[in-house]
Amino acid sequence: MRQSKLFVPTLKESPADAEIASHRLLVRAGFLRKVASGIYELLPLGARVVRKIEGIVREEMNAAGAQEVVLPIMQPRELWEESGRWEKYGPEMMRLKDRAERDFGLGPTAEEVITDLVRTNASSWRDLPINLYQIGDKFRDEVRPRFGLLRGREFLMKDGYSFDRDEEGMRRSYQAMYDAYGRVFTRCGCSWRAVEADTGIIGGDVSHEFMAPAEVGEDDIAWCEDCDYAANVTLAAYRRAEPPWGEGRAPEKVHTPEQRTIAEVSSFLGMEPERFIKCLMFLVEDEPVAVLVPGDREAGEIKLERVLGTGEFRLFGEEDWERFPEYLQGFVGPVGLRASRIIADEALRGAGGMACGANERDYHLTGVDEGRDFTVSFFEDVTLARDGDACPRCGGAMRVEAGIEVGQVFQLGLKYSEPMRCLYDDENGESRPMVMGTYGIGITRVMAAVIEQHHDERGMIWPLAIAPAHLHVLPLNYERENRRAAAEKLYESCLERGLEALLDDREESAGVKFADADLIGIPYRAVIGKGYDEDGSVELQVRETGEKTRMSAEALLDLLAERLGR
RNA sequence: CGGGGUGUAGCGCAGCUUGGUUAGCGCGCAUGCUUUGGGAGCAUGAGGUCGGCGGUUCAAAUCCGCCCACCCCGACCA
Numbered sequence: 146m147r148q149s150k151l152f153v154p155t156l157k158e159s160p161a162d163a164e165i166a167s168h169r170l171l172v173r174a175g176f177l178r179k180v181a182s183g184i185y186e187l188l189p190l191g192a193r194v195v196r197k198i199e200g201i202v203r204e205e206m207n208a209a210g211a212q213e214v215v216l217p218i219m220q221p222r223e224l225w226e227e228s229g230r231w232e233k234y235g236p237e238m239m240r241l242k243d244r245a246e247r248d249f250g251l252g253p254t255a256e257e258v259i260t261d262l263v264r265t266n267a268s269s270w271r272d273l274p275i276n277l278y279q280i281g282d283k284f285r286d287e288v289r290p291r292f293g294l295l296r297g298r299e300f301l302m303k304d305g306y307s308f309d310r311d312e313e314g315m316r317r318s319y320q321a322m323y324d325a326y327g328r329v330f331t332r333c334g335c336s337w338r339a340v341e342a343d344t345g346i347i348g349g350d351v352s353h354e355f356m357a358p359a360e361v362g363e364d365d366i367a368w369c370e371d372c373d374y375a376a377n378v379t380l381a382a383y384r385r386a387e388p389p390w391g392e393g394r395a396p397e398k399v400h401t402p403e404q405r406t407i408a409e410v411s412s413f414l415g416m417e418p419e420r421f422i423k424c425l426m427f428l429v430e431d432e433p434v435a436v437l438v439p440g441d442r443e444a445g446e447i448k449l450e451r452v453l454g455t456g457e458f459r460l461f462g463e464e465d466w467e468r469f470p471e472y473l474q475g476f477v478g479p480v481g482l483r484a485s486r487i488i489a490d491e492a493l494r495g496a497g498g499m500a501c502g503a504n505e506r507d508y509h510l511t512g513v514d515e516g517r518d519f520t521v522s523f524f525e526d527v528t529l530a531r532d533g534d535a536c537p538r539c540g541g542a543m544r545v546e547a548g549i550e551v552g553q554v555f556q557l558g559l560k561y562s563e564p565m566r567c568l569y570d571d572e573n574g575e576s577r578p579m580v581m582g583t584y585g586i587g588i589t590r591v592m593a594a595v596i597e598q599h600h601d602e603r604g605m606i607w608p609l610a611i612a613p614a615h616l617h618v619l620p621l622n623y624e625r626e627n628r629r630a631a632a633e634k635l636y637e638s639c640l641e642r643g644l645e646a647l648l649d650d651r652e653e654s655a656g657v658k659f660a661d662a663d664l665i666g667i668p669y670r671a672v673i674g675k676g677y678d679e680d681g682s683v684e685l686q687v688r689e690t691g692e693k694t695r696m697s698a699e700a701l702l703d704l705l706a707e708r709l710g711r
Numbered sequence: 712c713g714g715g716g717u718g719u720a721g722c723g724c725a726g727c728u729u730g731g732u733u734a735g736c737g738c739g740c741a742u743g744c745u746u747u748g749g750g751a752g753c754a755u756g757a758g759g760u761c762g763g764c765g766g767u768u769c770a771a772a773u774c775c776g777c778c779c780a781c782c783c784c785g786a787c788c789a
Contacts, residue, residue, distance in 0.1 A: 157738060157750065158723045162782055182781065237787085254789085288712070288787065302789050345788065354789095363788085446786080550789065587789030621748060656749040663749090674748055684748095 146614065148649045148661075152189050155661050165361045167596035168293025170605050174664040176613075183290025183298035190665065191592075193613040195301060198588050199280050201332045201610065202303050209325040211276040211305055216255045216262075218282055222248035224257040227565045239284045239298075251284035256561050256583060259306045263579070264567035270310050273569060273579065274318055278305030280588065292361065294593040295549060301588040308579040310571065312558070315580040319351070319556050322584045326355055326552050329586065334608025335551065335595050340366045341376035343447050344555055349583075351556040356548030357594035366548045367530045371541030378545060379447040382537035383530040389420055391497025391514045396480065402507045405475025407440040410509055414500065417441075422493060422501040422513070424477040426461040426469075429453055429486075433461075433469055437479055437489040437521065440500075442528040444490075452488060452525045478502030479519040480510055489521040490528045549594040550587070557581040599689075605666030606689050609708060614645040616705060617667040621655045621674040632673050635683065635698045644705055663688070669708075671701055 153175035162179070163169040171177035176191030187195055203213065219241075225231035231250070239251040252258065263275055283302045290298050307318035323339070330337040335357050342354035354377060356366050367381035368374065376382070404410040411418045421440025426433055427449070434453070438444050450456050466474045471483070478501035479487060493499075497514035513519070532545040561567065562578040571577050592611075599606040609615065616639060620632035632648060639646035647667060649658050655674070662670055670686040677683060682695040685704070696704075 154721090154739095156722060161717085161723070164783075179781095283789075285788075289783095289785095291783090296788080300789070304789085553789065585789050590789055619748095624747090652747090654747045654749085654751060656747085656751075658750090659748075660750045672748075676748095 146645075146647045148647060149651050151647070153661075153665070154188070155664055163293060165292050165295070165597070166600050167295070167361075167593040170596060170600055170664070170666075171293065171593070174605060174666070177293070183287060183296065185294065185297060185299075185589075187589075190613040194592055194607070194611055195588060197611040197613075198333055198591050199301075199303070202280065202329055202586060202588065205325045205329045205332070206278050206303070206305065209276075209321045211278045211307075211322075211325075214259075214262075214277045214279050215281065216252070216258050216279050218252050218284070219249050220252050220255075220258055222250065224261055224565075225250055228257050228260075228561055229564065230257070237286055237288075239286050253283055253285045254302075254583070254585070255279070255304055256306065256557075256581075257565070260561045260565045260567045260581070263306075263308050264562075264565065267308070268569055270569055270571045273308055273310045274314055275308040276305065276318055276321075278303060278584070292593075294589045295361070295363070297589065300590065303586040303588055305584040307582040307584070308562075308567070309582075310569070310577070310580065312580055315556055315558070315582050319554060319582045322554050322582065323353060326554065326584070326586065330355060330357070330551060330591070333591055333595060333611050334599065335591060336598060337551065338366060338368060338375055338548065340368070340548075341380065342553060343377065343380055349555040349557040349560055353554050354550050355552035355554075355586075357551045357591075357598060358546055358548050359594060359597040360547055361597055362547035362549040364548050364550055365545050367534070367543050367545045369536035369539060369541050369543050372536060372539040374536050374538045374543075378529055378531075379445055380451070381530040381543070382526055383534035383543065384537050384540055385492040385494075386535070388492060388494065388496035388515075389498055391499075391512060394498075394512045396510045396512045396518055398503055398505075398508050398510055400507060401509045404507075404509070410500070411440065414509070414511070416500055416511070420498065420500055422479060422496070422499050424479055424482070424502055426465070426472055426477060426484075427458050428461060428465050429458040430455060432485045433465075433472065434458070435477070435479065435482055435484040435487045436527060437487065437493055438528050439490065439492050439496075442490065442492070444527050445529040448525075448527045448529070452527055473502070473504060473506055476502040476504060476506055476508065478504055478510060478513075479521070480504070480513060482519070487519075487521045488527065489515070489524050491524050491526055492528065493521075494524050549590065549597065551591050551594050552584075552586040554584045555582060557583050600666070603660075604664035607666045607668055609668050612668050613665070614647040614667050615639075615669060615709065616644060616646045617662050617665070617670045618646055618648045619658050619662055619670055619672045620649065621658065621672065623650055623652050628673050628677055631677055631681075631683070631698070635671060635673070635701075638698065638702055642702060642706060643711065644702070644709070669705060671698075 155175045156173045159169045160172045178186045241249050280303045309315040338356050339353045342352045344352045365378040367378050404413045407418050407421050418440040423438050423440045425436040499513045500511045503510045534543050536543050559578045567579050568576045596605050618636050620628045636646050636648040668688050672684040676695050683698050685694045685701050
C-alpha cells in the first residue's frame with residue numbers, strides 16, 4: 146500500500162463526539178467514520194483489521210469442526226413467531242415491511258433461521274452433530290448506542306450454532322467452541338477472562354462470557370486470585386462472613402427523626418452500616434415483596450430475577466409507596482412486617498444485634514435478632530459480590546474489575562429445537578429434539594477492545610496478527626533520490642516476501658509522517674533517513690516499546706519474517 | 712425511557728447573555744516560493760441554507776415555540 150494513494154484521512158484533533166480511546170483513535174487515524182448514532186463506516190485500514198480478525202476466527206472455527214454458511218439478515222416474522230421472540234425481543238429488533246406488507250426483522254442473531262435450516266435438512270442421528278457459523282452484520286436497536294464500536298446498532302458478529310443428539314454431545318460442542326474462543330482472542334492479542342454469565346434473552350442454562358479487561362468495559366467481573374472461579378458480578382457468588390452477634394438484649398425503639406437512608410441513620414446512631422438490615426420493597430407481579438440485605442450491600446437484579454422466578458418486578462416507586470401506605474418509606478423493617486414474601490440475603494442468617502426500621506414514622510429498632518424478633522420466608526443469595534469478598538469455591542480473595550464482553554457461549558438445550566420442532570430420529574427410530582448451543586463473537590467489538598488494551602497517548606499499537614500492515618516504511622525527505630530508491634526497494638522486497646508494508650511515499654515533513662505513523666500504530670517501522678545516508682542502514686522502530694535499532698534492510702526483513710513465524 | 716448537554720465551513724471552536732454592516736478564529740484544503748529526524752514559514756485563495764420549520768421584530772446565528780439530530784449519566788447486550 147502506498148500511503149499517497151490510500152484513503153486514510155487522519156485528524157489532528159479528536160472528534161467532539163468520541164469519548165473513549167478506541168473510538169477517538171479509530172476516527173483520528175482514519176479507520177472509522179460515523180454515519181448515524183451507532184452506525185459506522187470502516188475505511189480501508191479499519192476494514193483490513195476487521196478482515197484479519199475474521200481470518201483468525203475462520204481458522205479457529207474451521208479447525209474446531211464448524212462450517213461457514215451465509216445466512217440472511219432480513220428474516221421473516223413467521224420464524225420469529227415460532228420461537229416466541231417476535232414478541233419477546235421487543236423494540237430491540239429492527240423491523241420492516243415489504244411491498245406486500247409482510248413483516249421482517251433484521252437479525253440480531255440467527256437461531257430461528259439456522260434452526261429452520263437444520264430441521265428441514267437433517268433428520269437422522271447420522272446427520273449429527275452439526276456445527277455452523279457465519280460472520281455477518283447484526284442489528285440491534287440499542288436503547289443507547291455508545292462508545293463507538295463498543296455498542297453499535299449495526300455491528301459485525303460471528304455467530305455459530307451447534308446441533309447435537311444429546312446433552313453430552315452438546316457439552317462437547319460447547320467445550321470445543323469455548324476452547325476455540327480462547328485461542329481466537331489470544332491470537333488477536335486480546336487479553337481475556339472467561340466468566341460464568343447470565344443467559345438473558347438468548348436463553349438456555351449454562352453460559353460463559355469472554356471478557357476483555359478494560360476500564361471502559363460496561364460489565365464488572367469478579368474473579369478469584371487463588372482458583373479459577375470467575376463470574377459476571379450480576380451473578381457472582383461469594384462466601385458470607387460470620388454475621389454480627391447480638392448481646393441477648395431485647396429490641397429497643399429509638400427516635401430517629403427524618404433519618405431515612407442507611408447513611409443517615411448509621412451516622413445518627415453511630416453504628417456501622419453493616420449492622421443494619423436494609424429492607425427493600427419490591428413490587429413483584431403486583432404484590433409487595435420485602436428483600437432484606439445488610440446495610441452496606443446492594444441487591445442484584447439478575448440474582449433477584451432468578452430467586453423470584455420472574456423478570457416482572459421493580460423497586461417500589463413513588464406510586465407504590467402511596468398505594469401501600471402500611472409501608473413507611475425510610476422506616477420499613479422486618480419486625481412485624483406483613484408482606485407476601487420476605488426474602489433475606491444469606492448474610493443475615495442468624496444475625497443479631499442489628500438495627501432496622503421500626504415500621505413507625507421516625508423510629509428505628511436496635512438489638513434485633515433474626516429468628517427471635519423476625520423470621521423470613523427463605524434465605525437466598527441476592528446481594529452483589531464486591532472487591533475483596535471471599536471466593537465461594539476456595540475462600541480466597543476475589544477481585545472485581547471492568548471488562549468488555551467480546552464473546553459469549555450458551556448451552557441452549559431444547560430452548561429453540563422444541564418449540565420450532567427441530568427433530569431427528571434416533572437409532573431406534575424415535576423422534577427427539579436436537580440439543581443446541583449458540584456462540585457469538587463481536588468482531589468489531591474485538592477491534593475496539595484490542596485498542597482499549599493497546600494504545601498510548603500518541604495512538605494505537607496493533608498486535609502483529611491483526612495489524613493493518615506488518616511494516617510501515619517511512620522515508621524522510623522522500624524527494625531525495627537515494628532515500629526514495631531505498632524505500633521503494635525495501636517496499637518491493639516486502640511484497641516479494643509476502644510481508645505487508647505501508648509505504649509513506651508522501652512528500653510530507655518528518656513530523657507529519659511520525660505523527661501519522663504513531664497514530665496508525667503499525668507494529669514495526671523502518672525509517673530511512675540520515676542513517677541511510679551515512680552507512681546505508683535503516684532504523685527499525687518498534688511501536689510498542691519505542692525501541693530503535695539500525696540495521697541493513699536485509700536484516701530487517703529477516704527479523705520481521707521471523708517474528709511472523711515465516 | 713428518564714435526567715443533563717450540544718448543534719455555526721471537512722474537523723475543533725468563538726460569537727448568542729444585552730438582536731443591528733461584508734459571521735470570525737485555528738486546523739485542514741487549493742496555488743506559489745522557501746522548508747523537511749517529531750504535526751514548518753510567508754503570501755494568495757476557495758469553502759457557511761448559523762440543525763429544520765414557524766413566530767416576534769424595521770431587523771434574528773442571537774429572543775420565543777415546535778420538531779430533528781448527536782453526545783454524556785442511569786436500567787439491557789456481541
